[in-house]
Amino acid sequence: MPLVAHNALPTFERLRRDGQNILESDRALQQDIRELHIGLLNMMPDTALTATERQFFRLIGQSNQIAQFYVHPFSLDGLQRSPETMAYIKRYYESFNEIKTQGLDALIITGANVAGADLSQEPFWQPLKEVVDWATTQVTSTVCSCLATHAVMQFRYNQQRRPLGFKRWGVYPHRVVARYHPLVSNVNTLFDVPHSRFNEITRAQFEAVGCHVLAESAMAGVHLAVSDDGLRLIMLQGHPEYDTISLLKEYKREIRRFISSDRDNYPPFPDHIFSVKIKAILTEYRERVEYCLIHRQTPPEFPEARIAAGLDNTWQDTAEGVMDNWMGLIYRVTHSDRRIPFMDGVDPLNPLGLSFK
Ligand SMILES: CC(C)(COP(=O)(O)OP(=O)(O)OC[C@H]1O[C@@H](n2cnc3c(N)ncnc32)[C@H](O)[C@@H]1OP(=O)(O)O)[C@@H](O)C(=O)NCCC(=O)NCCSC(=O)CCC(=O)O
Numbered sequence: 001m002p003l004v005a006h007n008a009l010p011t012f013e014r015l016r017r018d019g020q021n022i023l024e025s026d027r028a029l030q031q032d033i034r035e036l037h038i039g040l041l042n043m044m045p046d047t048a049l050t051a052t053e054r055q056f057f058r059l060i061g062q063s064n065q066i067a068q069f070y071v072h073p074f075s076l077d078g079l080q081r082s083p084e085t086m087a088y089i090k091r092y093y094e095s096f097n098e099i100k101t102q103g104l105d106a107l108i109i110t111g112a113n114v115a116g117a118d119l120s121q122e123p124f125w126q127p128l129k130e131v132v133d134w135a136t137t138q139v140t141s142t143v144c145s146c147l148a149t150h151a152v153m154q155f156r157y158n159q160q161r162r163p164l165g166f167k168r169w170g171v172y173p174h175r176v177v178a179r180y181h182p183l184v185s186n187v188n189t190l191f192d193v194p195h196s197r198f199n200e201i202t203r204a205q206f207e208a209v210g211c212h213v214l215a216e217s218a219m220a221g222v223h224l225a226v227s228d229d230g231l232r233l234i235m236l237q238g239h240p241e242y243d244t245i246s247l248l249k250e251y252k253r254e255i256r257r258f259i260s261s262d263r264d265n266y267p268p269f270p271d272h273i274f275s276v277k278i279k280a281i282l283t284e285y286r287e288r289v290e291y292c293l294i295h296r297q298t299p300p301e302f303p304e305a306r307i308a309a310g311l312d313n314t315w316q317d318t319a320e321g322v323m324d325n326w327m328g329l330i331y332r333v334t335h336s337d338r339r340i341p342f343m344d345g346v347d348p349l350n351p352l353g354l355s356f357k
């Protein structure tokens with residue numbers, strides 16, 4: 001929630017220059033107070049569908065304890081789904097048509113698990129494009145996560161993601177590199193974010209099409225970039241929404257795939273999540289698995305609970321801070337009618353009135 005500059009205290013002007021969200025008192029008096037409506041386009045595979053729902057609902061809900069948020073989940077045709085998941089979506093999710101009719105203030109598009117190299121050959125490509133085309137004219141701001149960022153960079157900006165040749169997998173330190181931007185101006189300048197991907201879009205690719213990089217990692221590359229207008233598209237390559245145990249679940253899945261011969265080699269550790277003690281437990285577990293496979297015995301159960309108890313979460317506070325900033329910025333410029341993206345007087349080409357540095 002913004003500070004109201006209710007008198008001439010110079011601190012207000014100084015804070016504003018530092019990127020703080022400050023409302024003039026006459027503007028505060030006439031602000032139309034209402035709830036915010038956020039769409040969640042969930043493209044995650046069945047196994048991660050409800051976990052992803054929980055992660056984004058939690059991030060939104062914990063970002064601000066005063067504002068009221070309505071989150072509207074929906075999905076797309078063309079994603080591989082079991083009959084059970086299809087029934088779940090039919091029962092609990094809304095349709096894109098309902099969402100379009102009611103309007104949204106904000107939209108979050110999750111990542112997805114995709115095997116093919118060329119995204120434009122995926123069956124969800126056209127429906128996703130339709131959602132993004134609608135959102136970029138009708139929704140105040142859209143967050144794209146991971147694969148959604150790659151897809152949007154391809155169909156809106158003609159920038160293809162590139163295979164890394166390995167999996168960028170773990171929790172990495174990032175720095176805020178655009179401290180003028182109110183999305184990141186007040187969060188820790190150094191913070192962690194999990195990554196889990198085989199592909200990347202580089203800083204040079206974002207900048208070549210006028211996007212602004214706000215946070216990046218020396219090891220993991222760009223995490224957070226925004227479209228040239230500063231707000232319309234927020235593009236993430238990391239997963240700030242991940243649970244403490246999400247990468248552990250992925251690691252366990254890869255071991256499962258190794259045991260069932262769906263992958264050739266035993267998976268490496270994800271970077272920077274396991275302590276020395278946990279690595280020792282996991283190394284011993286690996287030796288037992290390999291022994292069992294050689295001797296045609298059933299491998300032992302993965303010691304998940306024991307490992308999970310020793311994991312730390314070093315990214316959630318900053319993720320909530322950025323989410324709170326996003327909600328506040330949207331609130332400031334969105335129209336009181338949620339079908340209209342901007343209030344009168346807001347410039348859609350630079351809705352936050354930023355002077356980009
Ligand atoms: C790793 C798995 C397979 C784990 O799922 P499983 O069903 O096997 O889990 P499980 O061990 O049987 O445990 C089930 C319990 O764990 C919960 N659970 C499942 N996945 C979870 C997760 N990721 N984080 C937190 N909790 C999770 C379930 O809700 C359930 O809880 P309850 O029992 O309490 O209900 C899944 O999470 C998954 O598919 N993750 C992959 C996500 C993904 O594909 N990301 C790609 C996006 S990255 C991208 O966009 C690609 C870009 C690129 O390629 O470059």
Ligand SMILES: N[C@@H](CCO)C(=O)O
Pocket residue numbers: 030031032033034330331332333334335336337343
């Ligand atoms: N942007 C509106 C709030 C949403 O209705 C205002 O500042 O009055």
